[in-house]
Amino acid sequence: MVKEVTPITDVFGRSLRDLRISVIDKCNFRCTYCMPKEIFGDDYPFLPESELLSFEEIIRVAKTFAKLGVEKIRITGGEPLLRKNLDQLIAKLTEIPGIDDIALTTNAVLLPKRATKLKEAGLKRVNISLDAIDDDVFTKINGRGVPIRPVLRGIEAAKQAGLKVKVNMVVKKGMNESQILPMARYFKGKDIILRYIEFMDVGNHNGWDLNHVISKKQIIDRIHEEMPIEAAEENYYGEVASRFRYQDGEGEIGVISSVTDSFCGTCTRIRLSADGKLYTCLFASSGYDLRGRLRDGITDEELQTNLTGLWKRRTDRYSDERAERKHENRKKIEMSYIGG
Ligand code: SAM
Ligand code: SF4
Ligand code: SF4
Numbered sequence: 001m002v003k004e005v006t007p008i009t010d011v012f013g014r015s016l017r018d019l020r021i022s023v024i025d026k027c028n029f030r031c032t033y034c035m036p037k038e039i040f041g042d043d044y045p046f047l048p049e050s051e052l053l054s055f056e057e058i059i060r061v062a063k064t065f066a067k068l069g070v071e072k073i074r075i076t077g078g079e080p081l082l083r084k085n086l087d088q089l090i091a092k093l094t095e096i097p098g099i100d101d102i103a104l105t106t107n108a109v110l111l112p113k114r115a116t117k118l119k120e121a122g123l124k125r126v127n128i129s130l131d132a133i134d135d136d137v138f139t140k141i142n143g144r145g146v147p148i149r150p151v152l153r154g155i156e157a158a159k160q161a162g163l164k165v166k167v168n169m170v171v172k173k174g175m176n177e178s179q180i181l182p183m184a185r186y187f188k189g190k191d192i193i194l195r196y197i198e199f200m201d202v203g204n205h206n207g208w209d210l211n212h213v214i215s216k217k218q219i220i221d222r223i224h225e226e227m228p229i230e231a232a233e234e235n236y237y238g239e240v241a242s243r244f245r246y247q248d249g250e251g252e253i254g255v256i257s258s259v260t261d262s263f264c265g266t267c268t269r270i271r272l273s274a275d276g277k278l279y280t281c282l283f284a285s286s287g288y289d290l291r292g293r294l295r296d297g298i299t300d301e302e303l304q305t306n307l308t309g310l311w312k313r314r315t316d317r318y319s320d321e322r323a324e325r326k327h328e329n330r331k332k333i334e335m336s337y338i339g340g
Helices: 055-067 086-094 111-121 135-142 149-161 177-187 216-226 290-295 300-312 318-322
Strands: 018-022 072-076 101-106 125-129 164-171 193-198 229-232 241-246 252-256 269-272 277-279
Touching: 018 055, 055 086, 055 269, 055 290, 055 300, 072 086, 086 101, 086 111, 111 125, 111 149, 125 149, 149 164, 164 177, 177 193, 177 216, 193 216, 216 229, 216 241, 216 252, 229 252, 277 290, 290 300
Parallel strands: 018 072, 018 269, 072 101, 101 125, 125 164, 164 193, 193 252
Antiparallel strands: 229 241, 241 252, 269 277
8 A cells, every 4th residue: 555644843853753552541550650559549530431532533543643654653551451452453553554563561461361362463562561570579569569470471471472572670769779680680581672761750649859760871880790781773763772782692681761861852752641632742741632622523634734733843852851950840741641
């Protein structure tokens, strides 16, 4: 099929390439740095199903974005595997001309049940979040007392189904820095790329403080001392993880240093939240109410015009500006709505 694309750029000349879709705001974990159970407890007003975008609405939006240059889609949440029939959505997204990469970010607990269906639907890869390889540390982080075994089973199921797996570990001082080396040792040589993520100031409830951030340099130095690594080249334009390969040939690791290096200059990402709002930055405080427009009967042409205008007006560069402490009291969208 011929791909009819009208690529667009924002105010700083950045193209639109990636769409992240949060399909649900609920989660089966209560990670302390994301959805602390003191806030996201039994009375938390999660979205009723009618307020989530339907699969038809998501597909319509994705098709429009593909016409504007989006090539990659990432499905996230909350916990995306809690959304019923997710494989059906993925199957439809893979049919969209121009979309050549679909990935899923998950805590993996439900993967043993779902991995094969997801693969059959056309999913090629998953990013699995795992912040520790020690049960005591992990049970405390996920807030639900879940040991690591179910996550490891999820990783195994994904590999068995033929999905490529990366593991993401958020590193936060006082929470899991003790796990930097044990995680590296565990995944080294297993054909799974482990990526360390600097703890970010997303959302409003995780009590973020710069003192909680363990920097990319600290992480790299610690690993290099025991398991020598060397820098590897970028895989593609705008890759957010810096890559390092083990000198003994046993694979590689990545570090996503969103706090100590900012990469706004190459940021080609737009995000669709679980309640159908569009955000041109992970740290935005307000979004564009797409769900309202879709349900008010916007035409395809108007939709394309509106999305084009939204991207063309984009001036976000929060991480670049963080150092200038411009946004200290800004209210931000929660990670469980926008999905990372
Ligand atoms: N529930 C799924 C999971 O955990 O993989 C998908 C949604 S979760 C919000 C997406 C990613 O964001 C996870 O890898 C999580 O660790 C990361 N994340 C959440 N809060 C973060 C923070 N404050 N700083 C850095 N990463 C964060
Ligand atoms: Fe749930 Fe993912 Fe947030 Fe943990 S990081 S609470 S698994 S959404
Ligand atoms: Fe992109 Fe915003 Fe992150 Fe900068 S701060 S890289 S603009 S999401």
